[in-house]
Amino acid sequence: MGIQEEYRKEAASLLSSGEVKLVIGFGPGTTADRRRAQFARTAEEAEKLVLDQNCIANLTTYLVAGGLLSDGKKVAIFLKPDAIRSLNILISESQVKPEQVVIFGYAIENGEVKELPGRSIGDFANLGEKLRTATPPPSVQQEAEKLEAMSPAERFEYWQDQFSKCIKCYACRQACPMCYCRRCIVDVNQPQWVSTSSHTLGNFEWNIVRAFHLAGRCAACGACDRACPVNIPLRLINYRMGKEVKEAFDYYAGESSDQKPVLASFNQDDPETFIL
Amino acid sequence: MTRILLKNKLDDCIAAWQKAGYSVLAPVQRHDMSSFDEVQKGADMALDLILPERTIKDQFFPQTEPLIKYNISKKEIASETMTPPEKKRVFFGVRPCDASGLAIDDPLFGWDYKDDYWFKRRENSVIVSIACTEADDFCMCTSVKLSPDSTKGSDVMLRPLANSNGWQVEAVSDRGTALLESVSSLLEESSDEAAPVPEVAPKFDVEKVMEWLGDKENFESQFWKDISVRCIGCGSCTFLCPTCHCFDIQDEGDTYQGIRRKNWDSCSFALFTMHTSGHNPRNAQSTRWRQRIMHKFNYYRDKFGVNSCSGCGRCTRQCPVDMGITETLQAITNLPR
Helix, strand or coil: CCHHHHHHHHHHHHHHCCCCCEEEEEEECCCCCCEEEEEECCHHHHCCCCCCCCCCCCCHHHHCCCCCCCCCCCEEEEECHHHHHHHHHHHHCCCCCHHHEEEEEEEEECCEEEECCCCCHHHHHHHHHHHHHCCCCHHHHHHHHHHHCCCHHHHHHHHHHHHCCCCCCCHHHHHCCCCCCCCCHHHCECCECCCCCCCHHHHHHHHHHHHHHHCCCCCCCCHHHHHCCCCCCHHHHHHHHHHHHHHHHCCCCCCCCCCCCHHHCCCCCCCCCCCC | CEEEEEHHHHHHHHHHHHHCCCEEEEEEEECCEEEEEECCCHHHCCCCCCCCCCCHHHHCCCCEEEEEEEEECCCCEEEEECCCCCCCEEEEEECHHHHHHHHHHHHHHCCCCCCHHHHHHHHCEEEEEECCCCCCCCCCHHHHCCCCCCCCCCCEEEEEECCCCEEEEEECCHHHHHHHHCCHHHCEEECCCECCCCCCCCCCCHHHHHHHHHCHHHHHCHHHHHHCCCCCCCCHHHHCCCCCCCEEEEEEECCCEEEEEEEECCCCCHHHHCCCCCCCCCCCHHHHHHHHHHHHHHHHHHHHCCCCCCCCCHHHHCCCCCCCHHHHHHHHHCCCC
């Protein structure tokens, strides 16, 4: 039995027994190679879930939307390694109680779906170390190196061109599991801290605010980058912020579910070079 | 015999229009994105795209537009109304769905108040559309009773020649006739045939959709909750839509000086209907999604006699969660009756 069939069967039985109230998985999308989030509430619906190499979305976004877990009931969810990393961050930030989540873990390797054994977050404790030491995707690294090689003026021009495309649709924010704030700073309008206008300055403000708010909290799942309808390479911002945090604090976000959020905690031996 | 414009005359055509005082805009691919922008020659244009990612609407109703500048000093209060630009523009290579979008929005911007920012641009623009020869899985013009060669909203319609050497040329408005007149020496008579228009199979039954939406019993239907559960509430569908037109007025600056701006807004955002009291009449994504569909296929039609959708499919094509209106309208079409 393939992993898809195995997970369908188990998801169906979790729903029939009432163990979970919902299974968040994937279903067929608009085109042959698109997969979309599918929400199964009955065994029959669970039998239709899809799991293949096109299931790339990070579904943890739905765990923190609309008070889904506020009734204390359990939810099962299909997660690949970067999404498990996101779940670790959500747990460490007290947004999700680990006992409420049943994980159907999978990895996509060389176009094949592989099972990641385990059903609770504790079963994936080794994953963090593995991810931490893995090399980032070469394409992102190469793009980042190209940027690093630019002069500050060239780099500024690059981001000006990219951010000038931003239409402030906030798809990056909405697709991101870490953007769970009930009211985002850009939606606070009394006073209006951040300009809602999507002129170049307003677009810089938004994208820089977001980059800072995600420093040390990003699982590099790429949801924002894929969501952006105007193709701003948000992956490069996240990559750089992740690198900064790693270098400054030797911290890798989402390595485990019991790590302390790096910018919300301190160690006595933290570098203080920024204090004049 | 029909009049044709050969591709090798396009640069001369652009130069002639520029000489006559027009800027020429066309789909371009810049900084990893396709949108309408100014071009100097045919080679700058990305005419092979099924559709640019951004709509032509952006060029008539920009994402942010300054309206008034104000300055308050001890002596006086000064304000300056920022007038819309009156530059003459030719839009070349517009797809029929985008051109239709402009025509769909005209009654809205001229309804209880004539929006100069829209109409000054409309009056100074000539829309040269190119009929589609290709469609993708998301195109749905035929579902909203338009077609890949619909002339709605266009001033000139070009139909690509089967031999790919150029386009058959047809003026569909007085403005289009005048524009073609200015380049008549560059056009020639030919019997070359036009490439076939692609088949775009209807994806939903718009009559059934309108009927279901018009039944007030369905307003509180569980259908809205079920269909919208995947929606993450971003504004991507709104801002890529050739007909969405909602905006917000924002003052940028401080008590003494600043700019009042008209910024795009989206009914997908919770903040869109948030009251000062904190009460939000559309407090769930399902109610916001319902609003989007109702506005397009019920309220707008009631008011202006046309649906607020030209079938471009961008809402689905570029949706981060593979949603968009097509799926909802298909589901409504297939509801048991």
